[in-house]
Amino acid sequence: MSRRTLVTNIGELVTNEPAPGREGGPLGIVRDAAVLVGDGIVTWVGPASRVGDSGEFEASAAAGIAHSRADAAGARIVDAGGRAVIPGFVDSHTHLVFGGDRSDEFAARMAGRAYEAGGIRSTVAATRAATDDELRARLAGFVAELHAQGTTTFEVKSGYGLGVADEERLVRLAREVTDEVTFLGAHVVPFEFREDPRFGEPGSAAASARAADAYVDLVVGEMLDACAPHARWVDAFCERGAFTPEQSRRVLEAGKAAGLGIRVHGNQLGHGGGVRLAVELGAASVDHCTYLDDADVAALAASGTVATLLPGVEFSTRQPYPDARRLIDAGVTVALASDCNPGSSFTSSLPFCIAMAVREMGMTPAEALWASTAGGALALRRTDVGAIRPGARADLVELDAPSHVHLSYRPGVPLVRRVWAAGELVAG
Known part of the structure; x- marks a missing residue:
């Protein structure tokens, strides 16, 4: 104009x-x-x-x-x-900086294979192999997609580098297109830690726990130091197959001490401590919220933490959809976001997410629109958009x-x- x-x-x-x-x-x-x-x-x-x-x-x-x-x-x-x-639209949860493709994984899920967080590792390998210019060009394409579908404010997470240099370049590239950049070094434990014999027999529960603790040491130390200057937020995937509530707390508290706001991936694959950890730490949002008990809902309703729902994930993984009606009726602030990523929700369309929320999650058309605009702004603690x-x-x-x-x-x-x-x- x-x-x-x-x-x-x-x-x-x-x-x-x-x-x-x-x-x-x-x-x-x-x-x-x-x-x-x-x-x-x-x-x-x-x-x-x-x-x-x-x-x-x-x-x-x-x-x-x-x-x-x-x-x-x-x-x-x-x-x-x-x-x-x-x-x-305000899309408060995306993963737009990555290499590779996981369409074969999607096809396998549609044929009956269960979704697991570990699929992230294939994207990590492709992302590490990509050049900055390749990642930058792909990111520009996604931004054009977002704009074409009405999204004018969007958050972008790292999490597909899982090493100091690669995580730093992901947040740096994301910062070229948005101020809403989230450091997600605590996405999953990378392969080189999982398979390191120093932690014990690879694949055993004890070795996996030691590997995760050692990786968290890296995340809260050198990796955070490198990434914090480019980021506004810190996030952790508090979920089975990723990080425990205790490990997530270490990451989130370290990020907060470095001046970053807190976001949390929680309660996606089953009941767990992600929601209550997010509320306790005053997180701006806790995202997924698929499996909630009454105490989780009550904690959210009494807090300033937004429950960000990601229906594209349930569409792509055939998991149960979150119960938005239950949350709204309890007084929880709800946002809708795309979670655009190559593994579990490869859509950048908030209109599509609105339609799914209305059809599958108990929201009215008005509630779904509000959640994808004003709700998304609250999830980013923004007053100038939405x-x-x-x-x-x-x-x-x-x-x-x-x-x-x-x-x-x-x-x-x-x-x-x-x-x-x-x-x-x-x-x-």
Whole structure:
């Protein structure tokens, strides 16, 4: 968009800002709406019939946004043609920097083989073999995919290097495309530790535990020192086949001491301590949340930790879907994310995730949209994205549909028509 742009003739505007006279509860829907953008920031939102109304603009200015009726009068006009406009999606969980392909693993699962965390190691080998330029080019392709499907803010994790130099380059490359970078050195224990005879007979429980402890020593020491300057977050895969709650705690507390925020992979493959560890440490989010007991749900409801649900994983692994209805009814804040990765959820489409959440997880279309926009922003502890309000970044998605409901009503149909990130057209 130019320095001043008025998007008008919006049939349904989802703001995620409830207010008197707006519909849709938390969605804050404005009918026959307009949005004024200046320098990449939303400066005014309201009914198109009131563009230029001095009272409207004075009310908006009270939020600290400087503009005048002349701003609207001199703005470039973008006509939405009566279509719906929603906030840009916020994908708070992706793994986009990697090499190789695991389509054979997917085909085997569809033929009946169970999903296991250990498949990550094949991606580690391919990622280590790839050059920086190869990884950078592939990452650029994924970013274009995200934009084309309406995602304007996204997090990227490391975790496919599992050595000091490779983890450092993954977070460094991720930082080239997003500020939301997560250091996930504690993804799985790499092969060279698992097979090291110094820890005992490879494959035995005792040797595996010693190998994991030794690898955690590396993660919280030299690896963290190398990666923390490029990252905003630290994460750990607290799960059978990956890391115990005690090992995860070491990683997360070390990351926090280095100035990083906390995220957790937890309760994906079975009941475990990931959720309660995340809540205890004040994590911004705990992701997966497939297997929860009543104490887990109560802990989440009483905390500020967001439960991020990843339906693409269950689609790709044939595991049970998380029970979003149970969480929402208990008062838990829920986000939806893609978990785009080559092994367990190779999709970058949040519209697809919305449709699955509505069909399989008990969410309404409105709840699923909120979870993939405002919910994702909360999972990243961001206040500048996930909503269309004065002062927010101008991340707008125009749908080729009259209503947000079509995102789940018409699954698989490419409904994203145009996408603006910080006021700039990035797709469409």
